[in-house]
Structures are given as C-alpha cells and as structure tokens.
Amino acid sequence: MPVKKAVIPAAGLGTRVLPVSKAMPKEMLPIVDKPAIQYIVEEVVASGITDILIITNRGKDVIEDHFDHSIELDLALRKKGRDEIADSLAEIATMANIHFLRQKETKGLGHAVLQARSFVGNEPFAVLYGDDVILGDTPATKELCEVYDRYGKGVAGIKTVPRNEIGKYCSLGLEPITEMGKFDGVFAIEDMVEKPTEDNLLSLYAILGRCVLTPEIFDILEKTPLGVGGELQLTDAMATLAKTSGMMGIEFSGTRYDMGNKLSIMKAQVETALTHPEIAADFKEYIKKIAQTL
Numbered sequence: 001m002p003v004k005k006a007v008i009p010a011a012g013l014g015t016r017v018l019p020v021s022k023a024m025p026k027e028m029l030p031i032v033d034k035p036a037i038q039y040i041v042e043e044v045v046a047s048g049i050t051d052i053l054i055i056t057n058r059g060k061d062v063i064e065d066h067f068d069h070s071i072e073l074d075l076a077l078r079k080k081g082r083d084e085i086a087d088s089l090a091e092i093a094t095m096a097n098i099h100f101l102r103q104k105e106t107k108g109l110g111h112a113v114l115q116a117r118s119f120v121g122n123e124p125f126a127v128l129y130g131d132d133v134i135l136g137d138t139p140a141t142k143e144l145c146e147v148y149d150r151y152g153k154g155v156a157g158i159k160t161v162p163r164n165e166i167g168k169y170c171s172l173g174l175e176p177i178t179e180m181g182k183f184d185g186v187f188a189i190e191d192m193v194e195k196p197t198e199d200n201l202l203s204l205y206a207i208l209g210r211c212v213l214t215p216e217i218f219d220i221l222e223k224t225p226l227g228v229g230g231e232l233q234l235t236d237a238m239a240t241l242a243k244t245s246g247m248m249g250i251e252f253s254g255t256r257y258d259m260g261n262k263l264s265i266m267k268a269q270v271e272t273a274l275t276h277p278e279i280a281a282d283f284k285e286y287i288k289k290i291a292q293t294l
C-alpha cells in the first residue's frame with residue numbers, strides 16, 4: 001500500500017530558541033519569505049502525499065491561520081492588481097488537505113505521533129518533524145517512500161552527525177544493504193539508542209527529522225515506557241519496531257536545517273537567500289562585502 005498520509009508534529013515548546021518561540025511557534029520561523037512549516041508541507045506535496053495532519057497545541061493557531069484562506073487579504077491584493085501574490089497565497093490554502101489536532105500535554109514526540117492514530121488508521125504514514133526543514137533537489141519524504149515501496153518496512157531518514165553532537169540525537173546500529181554488489185545509501189536498522197553516551201554509542205548515524213512508519217507503531221507506542229526527559233520518545237518505539245519487524249534507513253540527499261537551533265536557523269536563511277530569485281544577486285553582493293570585513 002503506498003504512503004498517502006503524513007503527520008507533522010509541531011507541538012513542542014521550542015525551549016532551545018527562546019525567546020523567539022515564546023509567543024511564536026518555531027515552526028513558523030521564516031526562511032526568507034516562507035515559514036519553515038510551509039517548506040515541510042511543500043515537501044509532502046512534492047512527494048505525492050496530500051492528506052496531512054499537523055499536531056499543534058495552545059498558542060499555535062497561527063499555523064492554522066497560515067494554511068487558511070484570507071478573504072480580506074485576497075480581495076485587497078486583487079484590488080491593487082497584485083494578483084500574482086494573491087494566487088500564491090490561495091495556493092498555500094489549497095495545496096493539500098490539511099487537518100489539525102491538538103496535543104493537550106507536551107509529553108514528547110512519541111506522544112504527539114500517538115495522537116494521529118485515528119487519522120492514520122491502518123496505513124503506512126510519513127512523519128516529518130515540524131522543526132526540521134530539508135532542502136534539496138529531491139524531496140526527502142519521496143526518497144523514504146521509495147524505500148518503503150521497495151521493502152514494505154518502516155524507513156528512517158538518516159545522516160551522520162559530528163561525534164560531539166551525537167549525544168543530542170539517537171545513535172543507530174545499522175548494516176549497509178548491497179544489491180548486486182552496489183550500495184545506494186540504504187541500510188537495515190537493527191537497533192537505536194536515544195541520546196547516546198560514549199558507553200552505548202552504536203554509530204554516528206542518527207535519524208534526522210523524517211520517517212515512514214507502519215501502523216504497528218501505535219500499539220508499540222501505547223506500551224512504550226516514558227524515556228529520556230520523562231517524555232514518550234518516538235525513537236524508543238522505533239527501536240522496538242526495528243527489532244520486531246525490521247526498519248530501513250536511507251541517507252537522504254537534501255540538507256537539513258534544525259529550526260530549533262540558532263546557528264541552523266541562520267544557515268537556512270543565508271543559503272536560501274543566496275538562491276532566492278528575487279534577492280539572490282543583491283544578497284550575494286552584500287555577503288561578499290561583509291566577508292571582506294571578517
């Protein structure tokens with residue numbers, strides 16, 4: 001069965017980027033002229049998925065407003081002859097069937113995914129962490145879905161992270177898959193440890209922001225005890241899924257930006273501005289000038 005649904009958890013507290021995330025969700029932080037979560041929804045749509053559930057909480061109504069029609073704005077723009085921008089706004093509201101659900105308590109990413117049970121039903125589904133923007137030529141979710149279609153197992157989007165940072169992620173035990181002697185970035189995942197230490201480190205490969213899960217994950221989540229930080233960790237449930245049914249990993253081709261991390265937010269801004277059709281030329285000049293002073 002192909003992947004037709006996606007869940008975007010966006011109900012975290014965003015404590016790493018306070019104070020900006022106090023009254024504004026980090027998922028709404030701009031990358032030039034679009035909020036992070038719009039890039040994520042666009043990735044889902046470009047991967048052939050149009051049914052999306054965004055998990056929000058109190059104070060995140062602005063995410064719903066962003067994907068809604070704004071009749072007043074539409075009329076005002078068209079009156080001024082700015083039909084092009086009005087059309088692009090209308091497209092945001094119609095590009096997918098977007099549903100919203102509130103996670104009533106911030107009990108972790110696993111708990112957020114559990115809220116999606118009745119939306120997902122008995123189908124495979126993609127999970128895109130609402131603060132992880134991945135930019136590249138091929139949508140990361142599409143790359144994961146292709147691996148799901150091939151193996152029929154849960155798939156994680158993975159990359160290596162520097163040794164001094166792996167403790168913030170999960171560490172994967174994995175084996176590269178070779179088909180007819182060729183390796184194309186796909187691994188079999190055998191184990192994973194959330195927030196590893198030097199003692200239980202499995203590798204420098206971590207799951208970064210994307211996975212495709214089978215519906216078995218819901219029963220597993222129900223039985224998973226609270227993990228690191230007293231939260232229900234999705235990684236703990238995925239570790240059980242990997243051990244019971246097997247999971248695959250794919251090293252996705254795009255670049256990942258963590259909108260919960262200050263330096264990463266700035267990299268996303270600068271790199272996107274350098275290719276943005278409207279401002280790239282002027283921004284390049286500005287960057288060159290600044291660079292001379294460093």
Ligand code: UTP
Binds near residue numbers: 009107108111132260
């Ligand atoms: P993170 O752990 O990066 O987000 O979760 P956080 O909890 O906001 O982190 P801090 O406070 O900056 O350390 C990854 C994704 O899961 C969502 C977040 O919104 C983020 O997009 N999430 C996390 C939930 O939806 N619910 C939760 O209970 C926790």
